[in-house]
Amino acid sequence: MKGRSLIRLPSQADFDLKKIAESGQCFRLMPAQPPRETELFSLLHSKGTSIESYRLPVKDRVLFLGQDGEGRVYMDCSDEDFEEIWAPYFDLDRDYRAVREGVDAKKDSFLAQALESGKGIRILRQDPWECLVTFVISQRKNIPAIQKAVETLAQEGGDLLAFDGEERPIYRFPGPREVHAFSEDSFKRIRLGYREKYIRRLAADLAQTPGILETYRDLSDPDLMDRLLSFYGVGIKIASCVALFAYGRLDLAPIDVWMERVSRDYYGGEMDLTAYSPHAGLIQQYLFYHIRLIQGGLPRPEARQDGRSD
The missing domain is CATH 3.30.310.260 (TATA-Binding Protein)
Structure with a gap:
């Protein structure tokens, strides 16, 4: 220490x-x-x-x-x-309060509620490789299952970093070359299901140029999305999540089943997040949090926890 x-x-x-x-x-x-x-x-x-x-x-x-x-x-x-x-x-x-207060929600009661209930959320700047892999894994719908797979992957290939106060080990997230070197037994223990082929291919591709994701930081939003979408197993939702949560592209808004519910149930299927540019991704996050809160998608005792499914 x-x-x-x-x-x-x-x-x-x-x-x-x-x-x-x-x-x-x-x-x-x-x-x-x-x-x-x-x-x-x-x-x-x-x-x-x-x-x-x-x-x-x-x-x-x-x-x-x-x-x-x-x-x-x-x-x-x-x-x-x-x-x-x-x-x-x-x-x-970043002044998140200024962003929230700059949104005109007087005629949109659902958005006003979302801005209030989601107040406190910040957009994280994750490592691009880790973010990419975990969102490919997150195509599972159960958050505990996602977390277990991610932690097992780290244990299989990452160094032991520390123990928490209950002596539980915490491992470094392994890089592309380390994941590429995983044995068949390692993948069996991680239990990725159909996502295994995507993770294997991502690791194989990026093991050749492990620092390439860092070079994407200077790309425009469209070029960044094109590069991310070029990876095997990466669709528009995963690419948008990585662009937002790793590269800080606040104007890119992932659309998943939760956001489709918001559009269908509150905006007649015509939700237009581009109206909140250049912070469409952040506004999406407030809406995402709020719809899960009111429809039971956030953690409750003994309740299923749903992730960001396609």
Whole structure:
């Protein structure tokens, strides 16, 4: 834990850790106890303190973070990692409140409700390779099954990074070359079903040029989508998710079954997200969160949890 400290972010309406974790963007941001030797653990277990805590592995780092009942966010990391990794990852430089307040929802009660209930969601900046693979896997409809497959994949090919406060191991997400080298037994343990052929092909293709996805950051939105759609097994929904959640293209809005319900049930099948350019993807995320909230798609005790299905 050398060089680590406890970064404290003041309460703000547009950073809700629980909503971010439930927003369908990332499958490795999960509830977890921080290690006992951290200041976050001490704070978590201090008298009268109520904090929801999570763990988030990104490349070779693991962030333990939490949020208290007043909205204050705590991150167990060094100042350097906060500035270089976590602030960009959580898109902390963007004023989400200004975006929300700039949307005219006076004549759209459903959108107004979505902007309020989704307040606190931020668009993450995930690693493109990890985001691509996990969204190919996410064609499963059950979030626990997606998370299990993703964690098993990490265990099969990634280094052990840390243990959480309950001694559960956390592994690095393996790169294309590591996944390409998986044995048949590894794939059997991950249990990807028909998605296995897509992951195998992605790994084989990108193992030849493992850094190519990073070079896509300078592409225009149309060119980025064209490159992503060129990969085997990647359709418009997955490409849009990766463009939004890895490359920060806030004008690209993934359309899945949940968003089709929004269009059908509230907009007569004629929903037009381009009206919210250049933030159509963010507005989509508020609508996505809200429709799942009111139709039972968010986690409930003993309830099925649906992901972003095609």
